[in-house]
Amino acid sequence: MRDDLSEIYHDAARDDVEYVFGDSITSISPGGEVRFENAAPRRFDLVVGADGLHSNVRRLAFGDESAFSAFIGAYLGVLSLPNLSGLDGELRIHVGVGRTAGMYGARHLGDARVLFLFRSERQLDYHHRDVPRQKELLRDAFKGMHPEVERWLDELDRTPAFYFDSITQLRMDTWSRGRVTLVGDAGYCPGPAVGGSTSLAVVGAYVLAGELARAGRRPRARVPRLRARDGGARARQPRGGAERGAHPDSCVPPRRVGAGPGRPADLRPARGAQPRPDPPRQ
Numbered sequence: 001m002r003d004d005l006s007e008i009y010h011d012a013a014r015d016d017v018e019y020v021f022g023d024s025i026t027s028i029s030p031g032g033e034v035r036f037e038n039a040a041p042r043r044f045d046l047v048v049g050a051d052g053l054h055s056n057v058r059r060l061a062f063g064d065e066s067a068f069s070a071f072i073g074a075y076l077g078v079l080s081l082p083n084l085s086g087l088d089g090e091l092r093i094h095v096g097v098g099r100t101a102g103m104y105g106a107r108h109l110g111d112a113r114v115l116f117l118f119r120s121e122r123q124l125d126y127h128h129r130d131v132p133r134q135k136e137l138l139r140d141a142f143k144g145m146h147p148e149v150e151r152w153l154d155e156l157d158r159t160p161a162f163y164f165d166s167i168t169q170l171r172m173d174t175w176s177r178g179r180v181t182l183v184g185d186a187g188y189c190p191g192p193a194v195g196g197s198t199s200l201a202v203v204g205a206y207v208l209a210g211e212l213a214r215a216g217r218r219p220r221a222r223v224p225r226l227r228a229r230d231g232g233a234r235a236r237q238p239r240g241g242a243e244r245g246a247h248p249d250s251c252v253p254p255r256r257v258g259a260g261p262g263r264p265a266d267l268r269p270a271r272g273a274q275p276r277p278d279p280p281r282q
């Protein structure tokens with residue numbers, strides 16, 4: 001689950017990385033000065049926006065989300081509720097025309113989760129932080145489907161965890177501008193209908209870290225080798241090897257990413273990079 005993965009990364013990095021919770025960036029200057037809602041301004045060589053589909057960093061550096069997002073005609077809602085039926089590795093599902101609702105549970109979870117998926121010809125009118133409006137839209141979409149679905153909808157008023165969003169893809173021509181770059185859903189969200197986006201986020205961050213380690217103190221010369229093109233992750237190929245700062249051996253052709261078992265040769269840590277050992281198993 002996403003929260004388990006977040007904890008694994010946090011535990012592995014917390015001794016070396018400064019985490020600041022409960023704050024957000026309000027501006028980034030071309031020189032790298034970053035202003036926050038709460039904390040004092042600070043200067044950074046590089047700002048990596050890893051803040052998801054509705055990225056604030058992307059908005060500040062590249063402009064409004066609507067320029068990059070493509071709605072693909074459906075919405076997804078998830079809520080947490082008590083696993084009263086003791087579901088363990090099972091999914092109970094109701095399928096209708098243009099809408100599906102299912103509840104699943106797993107042994108290691110303390111709760112069960114209900115997933116609502118429905119089609120919509122047009123984009124619905126709501127703000128991505130307006131939770132009451134999102135719950136109202138979900139109730140409307142699943143009204144009258146089945147008594148069990150009605151009981152799941154009743155949990156909307158009590159649930160401790162709720163998610164609702166359009167199924168949207170993010171397509172950009174470039175992920176870097178000045179001192180700002182993007183990783184994960186912020187730069188290349190394929191949307192939950194496609195899947196694999198966590199792997200894309202992790203591989204993208206790994207490749208970026210390798211490029212930065214290789215660039216050393218001159219990241220501006222090297223990082224632009226990694227570009228988005230044709231809506232997919234594709235390394236920029238050097239033109240006749242003459243492009244400034246380009247190294248042919250750093251390119252990551254898309255066909256190699258995730259291809260076959262084991263670790264693709266292209267994803268080995270860059271020369272000079274010191275990979276962190278795996279965290280000890282609990």
Ligand SMILES: Cc1cc2nc3c(=O)[nH]c(=O)nc-3n(C[C@H](O)[C@H](O)[C@H](O)COP(=O)(O)OP(=O)(O)OC[C@H]3O[C@@H](n4cnc5c(N)ncnc54)[C@H](O)[C@@H]3O)c2cc1C
Nearest residue numbers: 023024050051052056184185186192195196197198199201
């Ligand atoms: C219901 C659902 C099911 C999914 N299932 C799968 C699956 O089975 N497999 C899969 O590979 N992927 C799945 N995904 C997709 C996966 O969750 C995302 O692709 C992945 O989490 C992207 O990681 P990320 O770090 O780029 O962004 P996120 O996980 O979205 O993290 C962004 C972080 O930035 C923070 N943030 C956002 N805005 C701000 C701000 N203004 N200031 C400060 N912080 C901010 C957020 O709090 C969050 O912690 C699913 C997604 C959903 C919604």
